[in-house]
Amino acid sequence: MSHYEYVESFAGLPVFDFTPETGADGLPGAAEAAWRVRLDDFIEDFAPFQELFSRFLEAVDTTSVTALIVGNWGATHEVPAVRPLELLTGASERFPALKALFFGEWLQEETEISWIEQGDVTPLFTAFPGLETVVIRGGSGMELSPLDSPVLRELRLETGGLPGSVARALGASDLPALRSLELWLGVEEYGGDTTVDDLGPLLTGERLPALRHLGLQNAQIQDEIAAAAAGAPVVARLESLSLSMGVLTDEGAEALLSGRALTHLKRLDLHHHYLSDEMAERIRAALPDVELDLGDRQKDDWRYVAVAE
Known part of the structure; x- marks a missing residue:
């Protein structure tokens, strides 16, 4: 998308x-x-x-x-x-x-993603309790209360800056059927103050028993997220993981390779990255049976996420 x-x-x-x-x-x-x-x-x-x-x-x-x-x-x-x-x-x-x-x-071309003033999106979930798939674009001013949905299977928040309060609310939510979660975390300049600690409850997976795809993407702190994901319990039962669209460098990739084994994954998406050729080859060699997306390599002279303003 x-x-x-x-x-x-x-x-x-x-x-x-x-x-x-x-x-x-x-x-x-x-x-x-x-x-x-x-x-x-x-x-x-x-x-x-x-x-x-x-x-x-x-x-x-x-x-x-x-x-x-x-x-x-x-x-x-x-x-x-x-x-x-x-x-x-x-x-x-x-x-x-x-x-x-x-x-x-x-x-x-219609509006920058950071110009979409969302506010509290919780009423979308409470007014429509049968929702199984939700995509919300734009994170400026976004607010969210912890959710309780036995049917929500797919959630995607596309932002140029995800407030940490939203990540914390998701971590406190009861979503037993959720199979796919994607968060575009963005940059601090556009409200993206989510930290690795904010993502902690999601990375344990304790309240997400059905989760099979996790995307923590488009992050200025992509290296830190990669390091956290490397030891995250939830990764052991994922089928696919996306750390794409952000400022991922060799440092984050090194941490990822040094953590829990990723050979069980069907797919690992790292596109839009700042990896060296040597590191990209190391990843390919370590995960020969995993579908990899290492496309859209960026020049290292100016580092930026794929979607911000």
Whole structure:
């Protein structure tokens, strides 16, 4: 999933765009598509999105909608995410079958990820207790209370800076069905003050018995995270691990190779890294049967994460 292009499928369904240009004819069945509701222009007002969402509720049998994507809701410097969040949660009874939600699918060409002012996203989970897949893009001002969901299977927070309080809330959550967790941690300049200590409860895996994929990505402190992951109990039962998109150097890779064995993994994603050729070869030699992504090697003269501003 990239913030440079729209997803074409979501939760196993093809995406259908519901925009101001969408007519009443030719709509797919409500349960046959992942519905993306978004404006298709740069509008410094929330009223057009309100009107669009109201029309969506009238045109589509939302009681059968299982997957929903909320995109462009009006210029992010004028319209904070709490406005569409309240609009959506206020209509929760209209979506009894909703299982997958992507909240904030803005492309980089539309707005920088750090400009998406999220606020408290907890109501998304409480208003839709049947959610199995959740993707939230944008972390500025994000708040989260500990979650309690017996059905949530996949959670992805895409940010240029993840507040440590959010990581701590996840560590205190009860998510027995969660199989995939991805956090884009970002940089301190854009609110990414998550520390390795904040991630500690997640790395033990004690409250995540079903977890099989863990992504701690896009981090300025990627070396520290790699070192912590090297000895983390949760890694022993993962099928895939991603430490990609961040400032991973030979120091972090050395710690990773010196820790718990990673040969049981099916996949290790380290793309967008600052590893030397020698270290990359050492990783390949140590993990001959693991699918590796060592692509997108960066020049070492200026180190940066893949997604920040």
